[in-house]
Amino acid sequence: MPTLAEVAKIAGVSIMTASRAVNNRPGVSERTRDEIMRIADEIGYVANRAAQKLSGGQTHLIGVIGQLYTGFTSELVLNIGSAARAVDYEMLVYSLPAENRSPPGNVVDLLNQVADGVIVILPYESDYLATLTRSHIPIVTIDQTKPDPFPAVIADNYAGARLAVQHLADLGHKRIGFITGNERLASARDRRRAYCDMRSQLNLDQGDDLISKGDFQQKGGYEAAKRLLALKRPPTAIFAANDVSAFGAMTAIRQAGLRVPEDMSLIGFDDIPLAAQLHPALTTIRQPLPQMARAAVNLLLAMIAGIDAPSQLITLPTQLIVRETAIKIGGRVG
């Protein structure tokens, strides 16, 4: 692997001059710079980020931490990657193991040792955040309601969930079941709150039995829906706290011999790619992933540049995506 020293030697300049040239910094004459760049290119010089980082420099690398095995997070990560590349940064991803296993404290340290900053997609809260706070690297979180202690980006879960309930109500549904998410996450709590608020606001059927505990997972959604269907008076529509739960619910509904949407309307949240591809296609609330990714990257870059943006919370709007799983009560498709 060619080093800066070799480039410098061939060019007949000092290492420092080569460094300046390669990093596009002032203090090198046009001619020298061109020559150095030519040589670097020729011998295939690539900066060693470990060394850069070690000597206090920047690596143009951002780290991302998240639970890769949820469809939503994967999508978000890909969007962050695009956003990063768009501003000439590369992205390295650390996938958190299953919930709560091994203190991820040194994971941030790990990334921190090679990256300029880290974006954390919070899988769960409190305990995790505490360990992060010790880290002395720029951090931006996604999916955290309070911008404390890090700047955060989040979709407007509350407004989005209201949209969902409103949509079902507009279709004539008065008895709407809700499948909760993993309530350790603020997003899950916000969506539930919106559901409850709308229910009373619109004079829909109340009752705790209409709220069924899920966990953002497929299986949780399946079981939650089963409980809803077993009610003396089952709902005519179900709002699942995320798309994945909605898929689980769909399976349960069908197993009960009912059809979606003719016998039971269904609406999800997130708009993961799969939602559109399902049959019938899932009506849902879209989170603005590309915008969220860009916002997070921008926040992070600002912090890296030293422009402190402490306690900033960026909330991005969600959007109702009407597809095929929610129709007029007692109605037929179309």
Add this chain to the structure above:
Amino acid sequence: MPTLAEVAKIAGVSIMTASRAVNNRPGVSERTRDEIMRIADEIGYVANRAAQKLSGGQTHLIGVIGQLYTGFTSELVLNIGSAARAVDYEMLVYSLPAENRSPPGNVVDLLNQVADGVIVILPYESDYLATLTRSHIPIVTIDQTKPDPFPAVIADNYAGARLAVQHLADLGHKRIGFITGNERLASARDRRRAYCDMRSQLNLDQGDDLISKGDFQQKGGYEAAKRLLALKRPPTAIFAANDVSAFGAMTAIRQAGLRVPEDMSLIGFDDIPLAAQLHPALTTIRQPLPQMARAAVNLLLAMIAGIDAPSQLITLPTQLIVRETAIKIGGRVG
């Protein structure tokens, strides 16, 4: 961030002794070691991998390169993560941008600068491999037929695809359509070859029109299936080169007013998690992801340890998973 020097100072030993203790190497008395470990723990010492790597040491970090946005690759990556953690390594992932963009040469360099070795999940071949060869770091590939120039792990695509065709034939299908994968990948070519071989071997209907070009993507599968359905004599069953294509095919079949499996049997390949969750659940060929991941990690560790395993190709068996989308020709479910 506490450094080794601080640990050493507090413990009243040299940096080297602290290093030996922390890395669990011989040459330190039990007592000293315990004391050093205690202190390290207390002040929250975490080894700086950049420095470790720079000074020629090992980081206990493996890198993974792949296109994260395909469901199959994501699954594989998660399995690699588990396999790595099981042997006390951490994993960092680099997600390749869309096909062919930006020479990924320095991506390997990037990982190479912080990791002990890299597992590459080949998204496409040739051009990519060439740039990898320059790298002087242990590399293991997945999904590459020739173990050249790197050791490789691969599922037995040929045998698996034979299983699929055999299954359909056993169910009485004589006219079986095939949706190809992205044939830049060896796995796609192997599956196609198996389909063709079995077709003649079992005296099934031949004809190039039964082979429809796909690309391993949902949309490609959708369009390929459409062409198959538009044939004067459409097939009674379709074998899609992977699950994702099969999903696309299912949409096309339904849009044509046909039912799966009553009017059209369907079989996929990979057995991604979604396959089981679909409705009806997809009959498919399972790739042994956990085993593949373990094999790749083991190969890599062997190389890191200096036990060269050049030109080794590990082929793992695939398995038919019977679910609901393939039934007897003209038959009814059950």
Add this chain to the structure above:
DNA sequence: TTGAAAGCGCTAACAC
């Protein structure tokens, strides 16, 4: 505009 010196945190090699 350029260069020399020092050091980031760590580990190999060699002393003792």
Add this chain to the structure above:
DNA sequence: GTGTTAGCGCTTTCAA
């Protein structure tokens, strides 16, 4: 069993 020395590849600071 322990310490010393040197150096990985780079960037900072300061000097020319």
